[in-house]
Amino acid sequence: DVKVTQSSRYLVKRTGEKVFLECVQDMDHENMFWYRQDPGLGLRLIYFSYDVKMKEKGDIPEGYSVSREKKERFSLILESASTNQTSMYLCASSPGQKGYTFGSGTRLTVV
């Protein structure tokens, strides 16, 4: 089975901190994605990547950046965390024209 691992299940950070959310997949998938999930809003795409060193903006990229230096790892960076970035963050990977496998999620609270 494909495994997508997110480094932290729960995080609490202070406003203004730089925050790194890490995601690793073990099946050599080209495509990786970062979503946030909020009640009533569903999953919204922040950034995605189709290959190493490639990145594209999703629907809500403001306040975020990403890094994909290795195929298996896709990092989401909050340059200066704000309270409106308190959310559940979900990473997913996919081998092309197929569905996603999701990680377990990171619940981030910014205080």
Added chain:
Amino acid sequence: GQNIDQPTEMTATEGAIVQINCTYQTSGFNGLFWYQQHAGEAPTFLSYNVLDGLEEKGRFSSFLSRSKGYSYLLLKELQMKDSASYLCAVRGAAGNKLTFGGGTRVLVKP
């Protein structure tokens, strides 16, 4: 752009059938997915439709009508463990991005 609508919440009785509808308006279409998500857990894949018609997989079936921009997920012989959120997602014409609806929370009662 993409717009995907599904009901917010549904309640059903154990052993019954529930149908979750999903309507979409997209700039392109290359498949529709259904995911199940239990509280506090990651979404897991349930079904995929790219052609019109019904796909059956055990107790779960999914239907697609591309001309109507409509899909449904049918859950039969409901069990308590089916209490979860069900997410409808559409893949656009280009690339492998999925756009998700807000999810339908299904509560199964004894």
